[in-house]
Amino acid sequence: MEDKTCIIIGASHAAAQLAPSLRQQGWQGKIILIGEEPHLPYHRPPLSKTFLSGEQDVESMLIRPAAVYEKFDIEVRLGMRVESIDRANKTVTLVNGECLEYSKLAFCTGARPRQVDLPGVDLKGIYYLRNIADVERIKSRVIAGNRAVIVGGGYIGLETAAMLSSQGMKVTVVEMAPRVLARVTAPELSAFYRRLHREEGVSIKTMASVTGFQGREGHVKQVLCADGEELPADLVIIGIGVVPNVELAEAAGLVVDNGIVVDQFAQTSDPDIVAAGDVTHHPNLIYSHSLRLESVPNATEQAKSAAASLCGKTLVYNALPWFWSDQYKVKLQIAGLSQGHDQVVIRGDHKTSRSFAVFYLREGKLICADCINRPQEFMISKRLIAQGQSVDPQRLADEAIVPRDF
Amino acid sequence: MATITYIEHSGETHKIHVENGKTLMQGAVDNLIEGILGDCGGCCNCATCHVMVDDAWVSKTGSPSEQESELLDAVPEPTETSRLGCQIIVSDDLDGLIVRLPEEQF
Ligand SMILES: Cc1cc2nc3c(=O)[nH]c(=O)nc-3n(C[C@H](O)[C@H](O)[C@H](O)COP(=O)(O)OP(=O)(O)OC[C@H]3O[C@@H](n4cnc5c(N)ncnc54)[C@H](O)[C@@H]3O)c2cc1C
Numbered sequence: 001m002e003d004k005t006c007i008i009i010g011a012s013h014a015a016a017q018l019a020p021s022l023r024q025q026g027w028q029g030k031i032i033l034i035g036e037e038p039h040l041p042y043h044r045p046p047l048s049k050t051f052l053s054g055e056q057d058v059e060s061m062l063i064r065p066a067a068v069y070e071k072f073d074i075e076v077r078l079g080m081r082v083e084s085i086d087r088a089n090k091t092v093t094l095v096n097g098e099c100l101e102y103s104k105l106a107f108c109t110g111a112r113p114r115q116v117d118l119p120g121v122d123l124k125g126i127y128y129l130r131n132i133a134d135v136e137r138i139k140s141r142v143i144a145g146n147r148a149v150i151v152g153g154g155y156i157g158l159e160t161a162a163m164l165s166s167q168g169m170k171v172t173v174v175e176m177a178p179r180v181l182a183r184v185t186a187p188e189l190s191a192f193y194r195r196l197h198r199e200e201g202v203s204i205k206t207m208a209s210v211t212g213f214q215g216r217e218g219h220v221k222q223v224l225c226a227d228g229e230e231l232p233a234d235l236v237i238i239g240i241g242v243v244p245n246v247e248l249a250e251a252a253g254l255v256v257d258n259g260i261v262v263d264q265f266a267q268t269s270d271p272d273i274v275a276a277g278d279v280t281h282h283p284n285l286i287y288s289h290s291l292r293l294e295s296v297p298n299a300t301e302q303a304k305s306a307a308a309s310l311c312g313k314t315l316v317y318n319a320l321p322w323f324w325s326d327q328y329k330v331k332l333q334i335a336g337l338s339q340g341h342d343q344v345v346i347r348g349d350h351k352t353s354r355s356f357a358v359f360y361l362r363e364g365k366l367i368c369a370d371c372i373n374r375p376q377e378f379m380i381s382k383r384l385i386a387q388g389q390s391v392d393p394q395r396l397a398d399e400a401i402v403p404r405d406f
Numbered sequence: 407m408a409t410i411t412y413i414e415h416s417g418e419t420h421k422i423h424v425e426n427g428k429t430l431m432q433g434a435v436d437n438l439i440e441g442i443l444g445d446c447g448g449c450c451n452c453a454t455c456h457v458m459v460d461d462a463w464v465s466k467t468g469s470p471s472e473q474e475s476e477l478l479d480a481v482p483e484p485t486e487t488s489r490l491g492c493q494i495i496v497s498d499d500l501d502g503l504i505v506r507l508p509e510e511q512f
Contacts, residue, residue: 063447065436375453404479
């Protein structure tokens, strides 16, 4: 074995791809994967879906079983936090004081929930939702008939609301904006989700800001809103977005701007350091601007480019962003990014049905599609967006035309 | 346990032992078979684990669900025996199974 060491910080989606990809790209030195959580990399999306509902256990969520890391000779150190990095001496220092040398370094440190600083937020029964430990705490408080309040009407908040309601809790979602998912989707989709949740018995309170929490004997009992309403609550989940874990990189002097800044090869401002996943601010070649994404396919595909770069090869990261969300029996699949659209086209009945698609166009080209129980529209949209083709809005809306013939 | 043969579009062949209860997709991901991505982790959301089941095995692998069929209809080159690898669960019955992988997963 060569005398080189690649250290990967963070052990989640990006890292689980980067480490074995390094071997595939020909890395012969040591690979050390260091993760703060006590688990091997696992699929995070089920946390607010089938893991919360109890349909999946930890074992079944692992991205790859332990044997794979052994097979590829990847040393995995779990429950271990990296505290600092010394780029001049090429070392990382762990929380236990241990100092490790690296030849190459990869940041896969991801993101963490944005915290709120409101009176009463430290009461028991108030949680964020990012990892297995969070969900295990939440699960112990899921009691049919009890009340749950979800702060934040984003995808994770809505998925959690759906799951808790399915388990018999009385759920209210509190959202500051005039509609749920306001940051990412068209009003029609927000209205659909509002209706869906109402039909399933979840109430959504918009234009409402939470001002604090009140409890009894240290346990949350009420969520206080700015309009004076006091929502009874036995369980509160705060889901108001995430912030990238950039502090280590920043302290080490890497260029950071809403994420660790990398190029299309996942290379940071230091030639020996790459980064991949939720933590990166990277150029998107399809949309011609730089952005930070929070999605699994982004983490895995970017990790492949990062692995190539570490081996002195070039593999451009040029994937179309996509995302999904499961709520009740409704599958949403999103292809592309809607930001900057100048036209919205709807296919199907979004007012009463649970199957339709919303297309977002800019200058006659498809840039994004939100597909509700419409897998074909999703699949075809991915291709149309990536190809940058002009589309005829009337054909998109015409249900007599199958997606393949758009 | 079953031995599964994955044939990449390039012709490269991988003979892999996959444990019972795992999916064809997971078996491929665990062995870094390049022709299968498995972006969504196996929840039938993305169709990046498209495989073409060898004709002789179709009766054993069964037929796709509605959601799966719809995704399969829209993959770049669907075939009569196309399936999503995440929806085929390995068992002793599938020992010897041969699947071919498409040129691209999209
Ligand atoms: C509830 C939930 C549902 C989601 N649903 C979907 C979905 O349906 N579809 C989708 O595409 N995406 C979804 N996402 C987003 C997706 O999970 C993320 O995009 C993905 O996890 C990003 O992976 P990552 O490897 O970049 O970082 P992360 O998953 O954030 O992992 C980073 C890891 O690094 C560790 N770490 C950080 N700093 C250090 C340090 N200093 N030392 C050691 N370890 C460190 C952290 O503990 C963490 O384990 C969801 C996320 C959540 C929370």
